[in-house]
Amino acid sequence: KLPPGPPGLPLLGNVLQLPASFMYLKLHEWSQQYGPIFSFNAAGQRVVVVSSAKVAGDVLDRLSAYSSNRPRWYKLNDYLSAGGNVVTMSASDTWRRLRKAVHEVLNVRNVNGFRSMQEEEAAITIHYLLKYPQVNLVKHFHRTSASIIWRGVYGGNPLSLDGPDPSQRVQDMSAEAFKAGLPGNSLMDMFPPLRHLYANSKWLRKPLDDYATESTNMFVDLYAGAKDAWALGEPCISNNLNKLSEDYGISQTSKAWTSGVVFSAGQDTTATALRFFALAMLLHPEVMLKAQTELDVVVGDRMPTFEDKEKLLYITAIAEEVTRWHPPAPGGVPHAASEDFVYEGYVIPRGTWIIDNIWSQTRDPALYDEADTFDPSRFLDAEGCIKAAAPDSHDDGLGFGHGRRICPGRDLAANSLFISIACLLWAFEFRPVKGEAAPEDIGLVDNFITVQPAPFKVDLVPRFRDLDLRLGETVAHLA
Ligand code: HEM
Numbered sequence: 128k129l130p131p132g133p134p135g136l137p138l139l140g141n142v143l144q145l146p147a148s149f150m151y152l153k154l155h156e157w158s159q160q161y162g163p164i165f166s167f168n169a170a171g172q173r174v175v176v177v178s179s180a181k182v183a184g185d186v187l188d189r190l191s192a193y194s195s196n197r198p199r200w201y202k203l204n205d206y207l208s209a210g211g212n213v214v215t216m217s218a219s220d221t222w223r224r225l226r227k228a229v230h231e232v233l234n235v236r237n238v239n240g241f242r243s244m245q246e247e248e249a250a251i252t253i254h255y256l257l258k259y260p261q262v263n264l265v266k267h268f269h270r271t272s273a274s275i276i277w278r279g280v281y282g283g284n285p286l287s288l289d290g291p292d293p294s295q296r297v298q299d300m301s302a303e304a305f306k307a308g309l310p311g312n313s314l315m316d317m318f319p320p321l322r323h324l325y326a327n328s329k330w331l332r333k334p335l336d337d338y339a340t341e342s343t344n345m346f347v348d349l350y351a352g353a354k355d356a357w358a359l360g361e362p363c364i365s366n367n368l369n370k371l372s373e374d375y376g377i378s379q380t381s382k383a384w385t386s387g388v389v390f391s392a393g394q395d396t397t398a399t400a401l402r403f404f405a406l407a408m409l410l411h412p413e414v415m416l417k418a419q420t421e422l423d424v425v426v427g428d429r430m431p432t433f434e435d436k437e438k439l440l441y442i443t444a445i446a447e448e449v450t451r452w453h454p455p456a457p458g459g460v461p462h463a464a465s466e467d468f469v470y471e472g473y474v475i476p477r478g479t480w481i482i483d484n485i486w487s488q489t490r491d492p493a494l495y496d497e498a499d500t501f502d503p504s505r506f507l508d509a510e511g512c513i514k515a516a517a518p519d520s521h522d523d524g525l526g527f528g529h530g531r532r533i534c535p536g537r538d539l540a541a542n543s544l545f546i547s548i549a550c551l552l553w554a555f556e557f558r559p560v561k562g563e564a565a566p567e568d569i570g571l572v573d574n575f576i577t578v579q580p581a582p583f584k585v586d587l588v589p590r591f592r593d594l595d596l597r598l599g600e601t602v603a604h605l606a
Contacts, residue, residue: 130175130473132166133157140168142311148573150309151458151486154178158487164473169310170317172198173479174461178487180494180520186470187483187529188519193468195531198461198480201322202313206335207304209343211384214392215308218465218531224377225368225385229535232279232367238538240362241279242433245542248275248285249550250430250598254605255288256555256587257595262288264405265398265582272397273298275543276536280390281349282356282363285601293349294394300342301391305575308461310480343380346387350379353386364389393536397543399455399579404548406580407449407501408557409566414503415557418442419590422553430597431549433542439549440511444503446544447513450526451489452501455577459483459528483528494522554594555587 135141144167146153154176157165163179164186177183187194196218197204204215213225231237252271259267266288273294274286286294307313315321325331353365368382408415418441422431425438436443462481467474475481490498494517495505506523508514516523524541527534534540559566563584570581591597 128473129166129173129475130164131161132168133161135168139170140172142168142170145169145311149571149578151484151578154458154482154484155487155490158484163487164470166479169480172310172317173476174310174482175473175475175479176482176484178484178491180488180491180522180525183483183488183525183529184519184521186475186481187462187532190468190470191530193464193466193475194462194481196463196465197532198308198463199316199478200308200313201315202335203304203308206325206332207307207338207342208384208388209339211343211381212304212388213385214388214460221377221381224371225381226531226535228368228371229364229385229389232362232364233535233539235538237362238542239433241275241539242542242546244278245275245546246430246432246550247599247601248278248543249546250602251285251605252547253550253554254595254598254602257589259288260587263582264402264585268398268401268405269295269298269394271547272401272543273394275539276390276393276397278363279393279539280364280386281353282359282361282366283353287605294390296345297349297387297391298394300338300345301388302395302574302576304338304342309575342387343384346383347380349390350383350386389536392534393540395574395577396455396536397540399574399577400449400540400544401547402580403453403455404445404449404544404551405557405585406566406569406583407445407452408552409559409583409585411501412557414445414501415552418445418548418552419556422549426553428591428597430599431546431553433546435549436545439545440507440513441503442549442552443513443545444506446541446548447506447523448501448503449544449548450524451495452499453578453580454485454489454526455579456526456528457486457489457578458576459485460532460576462530462532485525485528488525494520553590555589558586558588560584560586 133141158178163182164177166175177186197215200215208215216222256267270286270288277286277294315325350365356363357366365386421441425435464475464477464479466477527537569583572579572581
């Protein structure tokens with residue numbers, strides 16, 4: 128038997144009850160009604176939802192041998208991504224090899240090699256915020272996050288705010304493709320006879336094939352453009368993939384796709400977290416003041432660096448709380464059962480989608496009190512040190528998913544968030560702009576995988592009169 132869940136219609140199941148956007152809120156509502164593991168039917172597709180940290184840990188971590196596949200996404204994976212997308216591909220040998228290559232660069236030790244680049248990017252962000260205060264934070268934080276991951280993947284120079292932005296096209300194309308992955312969003316995924324039609328009709332397939340070709344060309348060009356960085360020996364993901372020996376059996380096109388997909392997986396998520404951070408500062412000036420008191424004691428009037436991390440514990444806690452309070456991907460990326468398995472008496476058949484309901488997990492009353500409140504101190508013990516995560520819960524990083532599919536960029540992202548937050552709070556007071564919506568009324572935008580705060584204005588008041596002069600060498604070159 129499957130876990131319990133909402134009653135549905137014959138054939139269509141619960142598909143008409145699923146909202147077109149903010150689906151995670153519906154899943155949260157159902158989890159309150161049917162418990163930490165429930166199931167529903169999206170027009171014939173069985174879906175199981177895991178909504179507490181314990182059940183997610185059991186099903187996605189401890190039973191990961193059965194729960195690490197991805198849904199069989201015909202439109203998204205086979206057509207739009209030409210089978211080359213490491214996020215959407217099934218748990219095959221190719222996926223394992225690609226993940227290993229990505230992990231070699233992004234593991235917790237090696238990401239430290241990107242720290243000076245991330246410090247530089249924090250300084251550049253402050254410089255642009257001073258130079259272009261009229262430009263919305265959305266654009267500033269897009270640049271920060273895109274530039275860090277761009278350089279992590281392709282090496283090279285920082286992306287600029289006032290020049291061409293080669294990253295935007297990658298972002299737009301990937302957001303477009305991911306729409307097709309949501310339950311009920313692709314007819315060929317819902318109705319198997321249509322797959323035959325598409326397979327046999329060039330005319331029907333044309334827009335999908337054109338899209339895939341455009342993506343492939345874009346990724347191959349970007350990959351080829353990274354060769355200068357490889358020649359200079361810069362540590363970057365594309366270089367690592369390039370060095371994979373022929374024995375791996377991975378084509379150059381597949382390496383190019385993986386580089387592009389890793390870029391797009393890391394960009395929007397990190398930018399979203401920075402936007403929620405800024406919103407949290409508007410809503411909670413007391414948190415900002417406490418963080419700035421810590422910064423005044425530890426770093427004073429020089430810009431923070433990673434060397435200060437061990438002493439900037441409240442800042443570290445803010446970075447953790449941001450992705451708990453508003454996880455950038457609140458509905459996770461769906462997993463799927465690679466074979467039938469049993470959990471607590473429920474049989475989860477092969478092919479079932481398993482939704483990692485991150486939103487409900489980050490509101491799990493077993494782990495967090497008053498979960499809707501932004502409170503970094505929940506991650507600190509009585510001495511003000513960072514608490515160890517509760518056993519088997521990874522309650523300090525639920526926003527990054529679970530099991531063998533867990534986000535391979537989480538350590539890079541955690542470092543980006545730490546240094547950006549430390550430097551931004553060192554540099555500026557965050558104040559509401561008169562006449563703008565009150566911070567609590569700022570709505571959300573559903574971007575299919577990420578959910579972000581709607582654009583809002585914030586008054587960033589420099590904390591030092593000569594701030595631009597304190598930003599170091601890189602910024603002096605930019606100016
Ligand atoms: C705050 C920032 C980030 C958040 C919240 C985030 C969140 C996530 C989540 C929830 C997943 C799905 C995990 C699962 O299926 O269980 C994921 C997967 C992934 N993330 Fe991240 N991510 C972030 C940053 C990054 C960065 C910086 C990179 C790369 C540099 C990255 C690369 C990936 C990739 C490649 C996958 C797919 C893994 C697979 O399917 O095997 N992410 N991320």
